[in-house]
């Protein structure tokens with residue numbers, strides 16, 4: 001076939017595929033089979049491989065994503081992305097309506113569903129998607145265009161010809177319940193932590209580095225707001241209808257309302273009916289329809305005055321409490337978990353619910369066989385919020401909480417200030433030990449492949465591991481003879497263990513499982529103290545100097561290193577060759593050598609974390625709090641007044657962002673060990689003005 005003919009075929013295929021994507025993803029009424037669609041897509045992909053010069057960045061082939069990772073560039077919104085003011089009560093809603101009527105007179109309102117996902121702003125230039133940006137802080141967001149292209153319902157090219165040459169359309173990226181359930185089933189099978197709700201899942205997916213993963217996750221996108229200088233109509237609803245014709249997915253569940261009664265009816269209807277929607281909603285958004293009226297009403301600093309979100313009460317379901325299990329966590333904490341008669345709640349079937357602790361059981365007076373209300377909060381497992389007393393059996397008895405560990409039989413204890421009961425048998429209670437080992441090997445800790453929950457259980461049963469350090473002294477031959485393992489899995493484990501010796505110190509510290517030392521705290525501790533020995537030696541006061549470390553965490557660290565059994569484990573890990581200190585990053589200069597610095601407030605040129613990284617790159621040390629040890633504070637916008645006062649009292653110098661930048665850019669960089677190439681590149685950079693609006 002000739003080159004010209006191939007080019008024509010490519011446009012024909014593109015048009016066909018766009019048409020069928022719209023049928024499938026937006027209209028939910030496919031006209032061809034998945035197989036036929038894939039065949040067309042493959043044909044286009046083959047042609048693009050042959051003629052890369054004809055391939056378009058908005059080609060339907062881009063919907064499958066790529067595995068190239070890319071950092072997300074932070075970009076400025078052309079029009080700020082405001083949020084909405086919330087109301088939870090009919091009275092407040094009435095006041096909002098009255099205020100508008102007072103100011104404007106009778107107006108048309110538009111009621112829409114409030115989709116529970118993550119906000120997105122799409123820019124179209126000459127009918128083609130050119131940019132997709134997250135909300136970010138409302139002024140700037142992350143450019144996630146490559147990921148958004150993989151979402152089938154986002155049109156890559158618009159239909160018709162009456163769209164503005166340049167405009168933005170905003171909406172919500174959502175993860176429908178079917179996709180969410182599938183994702184969590186996959187994560188469960190892979191031993192990965194479950195996602196709490198479709199909102200988190202959608203937001204997390206959108207920030208995935210690989211767009212191929214995004215393409216597989218089944219996201220959807222519904223649009224609800226246009227922004228631009230040349231929108232064709234003077235009302236919100238007319239523009240949304242136009243956007244639907246251009247190919248966008250616009251919700252059908254929208255109504256024009258002219259009175260408070262009509263608005264209340266819409267809310268009441270959807271408060272009940274939303275249970276039947278295939279995606280999560282958390283309220284109704286009420287907007288003034290006319291743009292002229294919207295302009296007249298204006299905005300506050302945060303939100304428009306012409307729109308409000310009425311939030312639904314959390315959905316709840318009534319079901320029977322069948323029994324209560326008691327789980328023992330890696331810290332020994334006992335968590336009661338309710339087994340329920342299965343019930344449908346917010347799109348998923350619920351069989352278990354958490355009850356937190358004994359106090360909660362007593363407070364709600366939860367009894368076996370009660371009918372109970374369950375709700376989904378921010379957590380993965382729903383919780384019991386109330387007992388339906390009218391349905392209680394007259395012979396029921398108050399719940400008797402357990403007094404002994406269900407796993408090892410030790411008598412349970414309660415620590416001061418803690419609501420939970422604990423099993424104190426840390427070194428002899430199996431779920432605690434296995435839990436600590438599971439924590440140690442997980443992806444965000446030592447990331448040892450091949451050592452899942454079942455294998456750890458198997459090693460435990462065969463007496464091969466009793467604590468985390470045993471992992472590094474496993475015998476490959478012995479491993480291979482274990483039932484269900486075999487040589488291949490055994491060598492995978494040994495290889496995973498070997499590789500984990502390169503895991504950076506901050507993750508080793510997190511993996512140790514010291515109480516309250518999560519991933520972030522471990523990072524701060526590692527960057528502050530640099531070695532495990534320094535942390536082990538530090539006093540409570542010294543520990544509390546590190547960012548985000550309060551006395552509770554400091555106490556837990558001191559307690560950990562005061563325990564001989566832990567010291568023995570730590571020493572065996574050291575002998576095995578784990579990273580016990582921060583590997584030095586490339587120093588850019590010694591300008592801040594020996595200086596203790598506090599970074600405080602908001603900066604114009606970069607984030608606070610970037611500023612802190614600069615301190616380290618130039619040899620300084622970041623401190624969290626203002627004290628006499630601090631050499632100077634770099635103050636951005638809105639540094640807290642208390643901090644400022646303290647600094648002034650102690651006579652600690654306060655400098656601004658520009659002075660700080662000057663401090664680290666003035667130094668003679670040649671005194672450092674750099675390759676010639678690096679020195680030349682840096683010397684060239686030195687003459688450039690500092691980027692951003694610093695001065």
Ligand code: IVH
Nearest residue numbers: 082083084112113114115119224225285304
């Ligand atoms: S309008 C200036 N309409 O709710 C107002 N927002 O809590 C622009 N949301 O950031 C937003 N459904 O992410 C609007 N039908 C809807 C919405 C909606 C969900 C989200 C949106 C916004 C958040 C505010």
